[in-house]
Amino acid sequence: MEQPVLDLSQDAAAVTAQLVDIPSVSLEEKHLADAVEAALRALPHLTVDRDGDSVVARTNLGRAERVVLAGHLDTVPIADNLPSRLDADGILWGCGTSDMKSGVAVQLRLAATLPAPNRDVTYVFYDAEEIAAEFNGLKRLAERHPDWLAGDFAVLLEPSDGKVEGGCQGTMRVRVETKGRRAHSARAWLGENAIHKAAPILARLAAYEPRQVPVDGLTYREGLNAVLIEGGHATNVIPDFCAVTVNYRFAPNRSEEEALAHVREVFDGYDVVLTDSAPGALPGLSHPSAVAFVDALGLEPAPKDGWTDVALFSALGVPAVNYGPGDPKLAHTREEHVAVAAVLEAEEKLKAWLS
Amino acid sequence: MEQPVLDLSQDAAAVTAQLVDIPSVSLEEKHLADAVEAALRALPHLTVDRDGDSVVARTNLGRAERVVLAGHLDTVPIADNLPSRLDADGILWGCGTSDMKSGVAVQLRLAATLPAPNRDVTYVFYDAEEIAAEFNGLKRLAERHPDWLAGDFAVLLEPSDGKVEGGCQGTMRVRVETKGRRAHSARAWLGENAIHKAAPILARLAAYEPRQVPVDGLTYREGLNAVLIEGGHATNVIPDFCAVTVNYRFAPNRSEEEALAHVREVFDGYDVVLTDSAPGALPGLSHPSAVAFVDALGLEPAPKDGWTDVALFSALGVPAVNYGPGDPKLAHTREEHVAVAAVLEAEEKLKAWLS
Numbered sequence: 001m002e003q004p005v006l007d008l009s010q011d012a013a014a015v016t017a018q019l020v021d022i023p024s025v026s027l028e029e030k031h032l033a034d035a036v037e038a039a040l041r042a043l044p045h046l047t048v049d050r051d052g053d054s055v056v057a058r059t060n061l062g063r064a065e066r067v068v069l070a071g072h073l074d075t076v077p078i079a080d081n082l083p084s085r086l087d088a089d090g091i092l093w094g095c096g097t098s099d100m101k102s103g104v105a106v107q108l109r110l111a112a113t114l115p116a117p118n119r120d121v122t123y124v125f126y127d128a129e130e131i132a133a134e135f136n137g138l139k140r141l142a143e144r145h146p147d148w149l150a151g152d153f154a155v156l157l158e159p160s161d162g163k164v165e166g167g168c169q170g171t172m173r174v175r176v177e178t179k180g181r182r183a184h185s186a187r188a189w190l191g192e193n194a195i196h197k198a199a200p201i202l203a204r205l206a207a208y209e210p211r212q213v214p215v216d217g218l219t220y221r222e223g224l225n226a227v228l229i230e231g232g233h234a235t236n237v238i239p240d241f242c243a244v245t246v247n248y249r250f251a252p253n254r255s256e257e258e259a260l261a262h263v264r265e266v267f268d269g270y271d272v273v274l275t276d277s278a279p280g281a282l283p284g285l286s287h288p289s290a291v292a293f294v295d296a297l298g299l300e301p302a303p304k305d306g307w308t309d310v311a312l313f314s315a316l317g318v319p320a321v322n323y324g325p326g327d328p329k330l331a332h333t334r335e336e337h338v339a340v341a342a343v344l345e346a347e348e349k350l351k352a353w354l355s
Numbered sequence: 356m357e358q359p360v361l362d363l364s365q366d367a368a369a370v371t372a373q374l375v376d377i378p379s380v381s382l383e384e385k386h387l388a389d390a391v392e393a394a395l396r397a398l399p400h401l402t403v404d405r406d407g408d409s410v411v412a413r414t415n416l417g418r419a420e421r422v423v424l425a426g427h428l429d430t431v432p433i434a435d436n437l438p439s440r441l442d443a444d445g446i447l448w449g450c451g452t453s454d455m456k457s458g459v460a461v462q463l464r465l466a467a468t469l470p471a472p473n474r475d476v477t478y479v480f481y482d483a484e485e486i487a488a489e490f491n492g493l494k495r496l497a498e499r500h501p502d503w504l505a506g507d508f509a510v511l512l513e514p515s516d517g518k519v520e521g522g523c524q525g526t527m528r529v530r531v532e533t534k535g536r537r538a539h540s541a542r543a544w545l546g547e548n549a550i551h552k553a554a555p556i557l558a559r560l561a562a563y564e565p566r567q568v569p570v571d572g573l574t575y576r577e578g579l580n581a582v583l584i585e586g587g588h589a590t591n592v593i594p595d596f597c598a599v600t601v602n603y604r605f606a607p608n609r610s611e612e613e614a615l616a617h618v619r620e621v622f623d624g625y626d627v628v629l630t631d632s633a634p635g636a637l638p639g640l641s642h643p644s645a646v647a648f649v650d651a652l653g654l655e656p657a658p659k660d661g662w663t664d665v666a667l668f669s670a671l672g673v674p675a676v677n678y679g680p681g682d683p684k685l686a687h688t689r690e691e692h693v694a695v696a697a698v699l700e701a702e703e704k705l706k707a708w709l710s
Binding site: 169171173184185186187188189193195196197198199202203205206210221223225226227228229230231232233234235236237238239242244245247249305306307 | 524526528539540541542543544548550551552553554557558560561565576578580581582583584585586587588589590591592593594597599600602604660661662
């Protein structure tokens, strides 16, 4: 494959189409990372670093404040939705249009067109966000080069439908398990039915009232849900195990330890095995940079229900928000698309804020 | 493989060892069926028929009563437990010793040594009992040659540990299902959790008090049990389905229709999908032939908790019981074995009854 070249003189919507047409499924971002690196190195006002398929560029103007604009280069697997297609209604279709090559295009356009922003800016483009956390490029940068991510405030250009989303919820998964004793189902009284023993687990989940938690003026809606259940061996055997996988989404003012303690309390009397956990991120909207950002964009901030990499910035002590042109509901769908107008609006608003 | 020859002049325990040493895993019974057929055709007082790998032999003495003695030739897969081995304590070890080549050996010995029994006797040896019902040789004979199975009373020589087991329970499986609506688990309020909706299904099962039903003086213990449960798609998705597979074991005085109506009543308000069903068999112990049989053997009858092919005879209008030398708890185990003394006792008792 010939190395593709990005033309950053076009607007952010046109750049989005260029990016979408360079496939970059997770762990196969090299071509796109090469193109992004080459385009950034051509800009004399930036210094550029690379680690694996992550690229970081920055201005070095000695401004009082530094902001980080971050986005991931990878997409979920292509679902027969490439190359991109612009329809007559100004909608651009294709894998990654929404999540999140439109956001990456806005980053690249700002990098190209703002040689002297009013704040120093670090542009972070990273790999492997869409797969297991161990591969996450931003996590790797935070471990190997935390200085590359330093800043007073960060904006993650994940799709947020043009809203400013503060912080994010934590997420945790546990297996709540019961044990029994096998027996032939014709002689059930010789066994102990582990599936029947799971009845109170489901009853507690069904009766559970999730909290609605105000944090920094935003209301986070928690959730405690069975997402998987499995039990039993064969249709003539009394089952000796049952396991309910429960996902707890918790407001960012609750730590992982507190969240686990809460889950253990709900399932008191049962074996609770932690399988994975990620902390939330406080919205940090009271930080002056965040206030200025929200004011500049002129939008009401909203809570982020899901989990995003803003939590990684939060763990580094950098207040962070989500703001991007895509629609999160379209992420990972075959029908993924973005409105050209939304991409241009994001470009314009961020440019105004940094000018 | 040279065609093996059975020597029916030896006692039933020795014949058991001969049978065990001719492997006959389900659908691979040909060699054994050939040997059984050849041994029976050598007996001038019997007429012999064959269908596939099932062999049926009978006396034709014009007696007032005809009894059927039936057993299957196949075994479960060999578990490193062949050839047979007779230990110093008089225990014969090996695949099929208990289930049910010791029973088949008793049939063959009676066929060979009783040229003029006091009742006409039909000896049925059939294939493929240990696998899915569609392959069952007795079922095939009942469909193709019901006259071959005609009789006033039947004894199935399945292992019953030397007890007389009257009739058998029915068995039925249903899927009790809930439906919901998928959503991202970070926004659970947009979905409807099908696993949570299953809570009352498990609660009803846990609270269920199975009947203990007297039929013809025997007490059958019913059972209603979840044997499998599954639900959910992924750990970040609110599940839109949950299915509990329930096995109902019901006393033989309840029909399949009545059993299903009962299950539907228990799970009122839920989708109940019938997946499979087999009727029970009434013990029929009040039939004169059965009374004579139980008296002759001098044992207390017991109920059969499981399901056996006596139900097939029952469906043909032939009262049937289980009586065999093996131990049903050893069936299908690597440690399968039978006591020589138990085999000889069964041979002796049945011979006394037919003399």
